């Protein structure tokens with residue numbers, strides 16, 4: 001399989017503070033990869049680097065054969081990397097429909113348009129004229145995912161889509177994943193619920209304090225391996 | 239009757255104040271940017287109209303055909319080349335830079351046009367008026383008010399119904415992630431400044447016809463604009479019109495009591511509203 005994404009030795013900083021250390025990372029076209037790790041491990045930081053929200057100038061982030069490190073975020077979006085960001089980040093003064101339409105501003109053609117997203121999450125059609133941030137948490141998450149899909153990405157980044165949601169709602173959201181992948185979109189998902197992460201992904205990475213502490217095929221992971229990778233090998237696993 | 243007249247004149251003047259305020263409000267809304275040279279740009283627009291009137295013999299209102307696009311382009315380029323370097327989390331650099339602009343602009347205008355007070359004559363329009371009962375409404379104030387309503391209505395439509403308008407509102411909400419929507423924030427900032435500058439051009443040309451102006455007339459216009467924005471509530475265009483009207487009416491009533499009270503009455507009403515309702519009358523809804 002050809003690489004969709006290949007990253008070698010990525011470092012990331014907030015000012016003087018280093019959040020990521022020499023991250024090596026690979027994804028194939030249409031692959032689904034899970035990224036797990038404890039709070040503050042650097043998962044969101046990694047996604048921000050991929051989307052250009054955090055600078056990576058001079059480093060190596062090769063996407064479909066070209067180095068996109070240091071490109072402004074709008075150009076990366078146009079090349080097909082979309083994200084449902086941590087905390088959803090919907091635009092409060094825009095309606096549900098308007099939030100979705102902004103995703104289409106990226107200007108990539110494909111299977112996802114307003115009708116397709118509303119078919120995926122029917123509630124969004126019903127609520128289309130309501131300010132997006134007045135929706136319930138689960139519905140807001142659907143808007144955030146829908147907005148990202150509207151750009152017809154080749155790579156969709158999902159940052160903690162289940163955070164703070166009831167299990168039934170989480171199931172509804174994850175039920176959309178097969179439809180999303182059916183079009184050939186690769187998905188990189190950050191997830192706190194490890195069994196969910198392993199269940200839906202083909203491969204997984206675990207970050208610990210800014211380092212890759214574990215990676216491999218999801219089906220081959222055991223709880224012990226992950227616990228160790230989560231909290232550090234030298235610490236007690238409970 | 240005099241009082242009613244004062245109020246009506248104040249309302250119409252409020253239209254001009256709303257035009258002063260709209261550009262300021264727009265730039266602050268989209269990029270949290272306070273342009274201290276805003277008033278001086280209005281005066282520069284007025285001098286631009288004067289120049290075209292004197293050199294080319296254009297009708298004062300027709301000068302807009304040139305002043306408006308020139309100022310809009312200047313706004314776009316100025317934002318891309320200079321102001322985009324100082325927008326950011328810290329508001330101080332932008333204040334320092336635009337304060338510098340203000341000083342430079344005032345001095346350039348002084349150099350070019352002297353400190354004399356100027357006025358643009360729109361010919362017969364200056365004195366034309368309509369009688370409603372015993373009220374006499376001047377054509378120029380009416381035109382100003384109509385222009386304000388048209389401009390604000392147009393902007394409102396633009397923000398509500400176009401893709402660029404949506405992007406600008408989204409940038410105002412959360413500019414950091416606007417790149418995820420495939421939009422270049424630096425370009426959007428410049429578009430906002432271009433639109434604000436076009437409104438400044440309209441305000442400047444109308445001001446030139448309405449009142450006397452000189453190179454140092456900018457800061458008081460900036461103050462009126464600030465007051466109208468704060469009274470109306472940041473982020474609401476129609477609020478800006480209401481803010482302008484309240485300011486204009488306060489000034490009209492003040493002047494009716496005593497001509498020396500005109501400006502002061504406006505400031506007092508502004509301060510009262512600031513104390514009683516610091517978020518303004520129509521604050522932007524936050525979800």
Ligand SMILES: Nc1ncnc2c1ncn2[C@@H]1O[C@H](COP(=O)(O)OP(=O)(O)OP(=O)(O)O)[C@@H](O)[C@H]1O
Pocket residue numbers: 014017019037038039040041042043044045046086
């Ligand atoms: N904007 C920021 N400025 C400074 N430091 C930051 C910023 N954002 C994150 N950090 C720091 O970078 C490190 C990694 O944070 P990050 O948000 O990437 O973690 P995460 O794995 O996504 O955690 P969580 O599960 O809590 O979302 C943390 O130590 C965090 O405190």
Ligand SMILES: [Mg+2]
Pocket residue numbers: 043044045086
């Ligand atoms: Mg995170």
